[in-house]
Amino acid sequence: MKIKLASKYGFCFGVKRAIKIAESEKNASTIGPLIHNNEEIERLRKHFNVDTLSSISEIDGIKKAIIRTHGIPKEDLATLKTKGIDIIDATCPFVTKPQKICEKMSQEGYDIVIFGDKNHPEVKGVKSYAKEPVYVVLHVEELEKLRLGKKVAVVSQTTRKVEEFMKIVSALVARHKEVRVFNTICNATFENQDATRALSKEADVMVVIGGKNSSNTKQLLNIAKEFCEDSYLIESERELDNKWFIGKKLCGISAGASTPDWIINKVIEKISKIKV
Ligand code: SF4
Numbered sequence: 001m002k003i004k005l006a007s008k009y010g011f012c013f014g015v016k017r018a019i020k021i022a023e024s025e026k027n028a029s030t031i032g033p034l035i036h037n038n039e040e041i042e043r044l045r046k047h048f049n050v051d052t053l054s055s056i057s058e059i060d061g062i063k064k065a066i067i068r069t070h071g072i073p074k075e076d077l078a079t080l081k082t083k084g085i086d087i088i089d090a091t092c093p094f095v096t097k098p099q100k101i102c103e104k105m106s107q108e109g110y111d112i113v114i115f116g117d118k119n120h121p122e123v124k125g126v127k128s129y130a131k132e133p134v135y136v137v138l139h140v141e142e143l144e145k146l147r148l149g150k151k152v153a154v155v156s157q158t159t160r161k162v163e164e165f166m167k168i169v170s171a172l173v174a175r176h177k178e179v180r181v182f183n184t185i186c187n188a189t190f191e192n193q194d195a196t197r198a199l200s201k202e203a204d205v206m207v208v209i210g211g212k213n214s215s216n217t218k219q220l221l222n223i224a225k226e227f228c229e230d231s232y233l234i235e236s237e238r239e240l241d242n243k244w245f246i247g248k249k250l251c252g253i254s255a256g257a258s259t260p261d262w263i264i265n266k267v268i269e270k271i272s273k274i275k276v
């Protein structure tokens with residue numbers, strides 16, 4: 001059986017940067033998981049003494065806090081500052097951008113619309129930088145219920161599809177006189193998705209590696225399944241099942257944006273030893 005990696009996979013720029021920061025800082029705490037990958041979080045804890053707090057309510061006693069790639073709400077940042085905690089900002093610059101846009105545009109009197117999932121930590125953080133009125137929407141129909149003023153500014157959660165963002169933008173432009181559109185979508189996840197799609201069209205078994213709590217990894221699995229029925233999501237080589245590979249000729253491998261190379265290499269090594 002041949003093994004082929006997707007032409008784009010694994011860590012994006014923001015995650016690589018956050019991990020480098022965590023490794024160089026050492027002895028620090030992150031508010032929420034730094035990235036969505038339990039194995040990598042555990043490696044950082046073990047080798048660099050970087051632990052994970054589940055929320056801002058646990059910061060008492062910590063000296064150094066690393067802000068994760070998704071960012072944190074403005075008020076949480078203020079809390080860290082008032083407690084005199086050393087703050088290391090690993091927020092991805094592609095996330096900082098919509099935060100700054102929301103802050104500036106709402107100061108200039110624009111009502112803010114954020115296209116995204118209101119429960120996602122990135123969106124909660126971005127929203128906190130805007131003054132009211134600020135709305136988070138996922139579907140065009142939700143816009144009908146909003147009482148937006150004449151001036152509207154719209155941004156997107158970084159991992160959303162541009163086609164969906166365009167639907168929100170078109171509906172806003174049709175209803176309001178002045179709409180400022182900021183395309184804050186990050187291409188990293190789409191590059192991984194396109195590469196997974198291409199590979200799953202030729203592979204007869206696909207292995208997608210990544211955190212089971214990572215939305216971009218789950219999206220990769222769904223894409224792989226569209227073209228290759230035998231597609232599996234695993235967090236580590238320990239979850240591989242020899243049965244998946246019986247009679248297969250080409251095994252495609254892809255990985256989510258929070259999956260480190262050392263995990264991918266272990267998976268490849270184990271698959272290459274499987275006798276089919
Ligand atoms: S997916 Fe994009 S926005 Fe998110 S951390 Fe990676 S580079 Fe940054």
